[in-house]
Amino acid sequence: MTVDTMALRSCLGLFATGVTVVTTDSADGVHGVTVNAFSSVSLDPSLVMVSLDRRSKACDYLGSSPFCVNILAASQHDVALHFAGRRGTVPADIRWADDDGTPRLLGCLATISCTPWASYDGGDHVLHLGEVQHVELGEGDPLVFHRKEFHQLGRPAPTGWQPGTRGAWRWAEILRKGRKP
Numbered sequence: 001m002t003v004d005t006m007a008l009r010s011c012l013g014l015f016a017t018g019v020t021v022v023t024t025d026s027a028d029g030v031h032g033v034t035v036n037a038f039s040s041v042s043l044d045p046s047l048v049m050v051s052l053d054r055r056s057k058a059c060d061y062l063g064s065s066p067f068c069v070n071i072l073a074a075s076q077h078d079v080a081l082h083f084a085g086r087r088g089t090v091p092a093d094i095r096w097a098d099d100d101g102t103p104r105l106l107g108c109l110a111t112i113s114c115t116p117w118a119s120y121d122g123g124d125h126v127l128h129l130g131e132v133q134h135v136e137l138g139e140g141d142p143l144v145f146h147r148k149e150f151h152q153l154g155r156p157a158p159t160g161w162q163p164g165t166r167g168a169w170r171w172a173e174i175l176r177k178g179r180k181p
């Protein structure tokens with residue numbers, strides 16, 4: 001049975017994500033692409049994943065070149081649109097750096113520098129895994145994408161989920177230490 005594509009798109013759009021711009025060097029110069037199909041994969045080794053449309057230029061570049069995953073801050077929706085192919089004026093807050101040889105964006109919430117680890121068939125997309133070499137942390141709130149629109153974070157959900165809640169200590173420990181206790 002095949003799922004209706006529009007229904008699938010609508011369904012997946014309900015899953016709120018952050019927004020990243022994945023940057024890399026190419027024969028044509030520095031390149032950036034807006035990506036919300038980003039995920040952590042493994043802590044040891046340190047792996048992250050981005051899923052790229054086979055038709056995108058970025059998909060060709062990523063398999064063989066180091067890349068950075070730049071996590072966008074709440075104010076950077078114009079940066080997201082720019083790297084999603086919106087033509088027009090380049091946003092003033094796009095500033096590049098490439099001090100370690102891999103181009104990255106300044107002013108983001110965080111940047112994860114990666115070397116290519118492996119690429120896997122993902123249908124009309126390719127899953128590019130990168131081994132994390134370096135992370136840089138900024139400050140602020142993330143840009144959020146939900147139902148085709150950009151958002152800022154709302155209030156924390158009233159879950160009562162605190163360190164000390166049954167079962168929560170274990171996850172708090174994992175988050176604190178970055179690994180399973």
Ligand SMILES: Cc1cc2nc3c(=O)[nH]c(=O)nc-3n(C[C@H](O)[C@H](O)[C@H](O)COP(=O)(O)O)c2cc1C
Pocket residue numbers: 019032033034035036037038051052053055056057058059080081083084085145
């Ligand atoms: C919020 C947002 C998230 C996106 N996420 C992805 C994604 O995860 N994977 C992807 O291949 N394209 C994604 N896109 C579309 C690409 O950014 C767009 O097709 C881009 O123009 C490809 O650039 P390129 O061909 O120059 O590499 C996203 C666009 C937006 C606005």
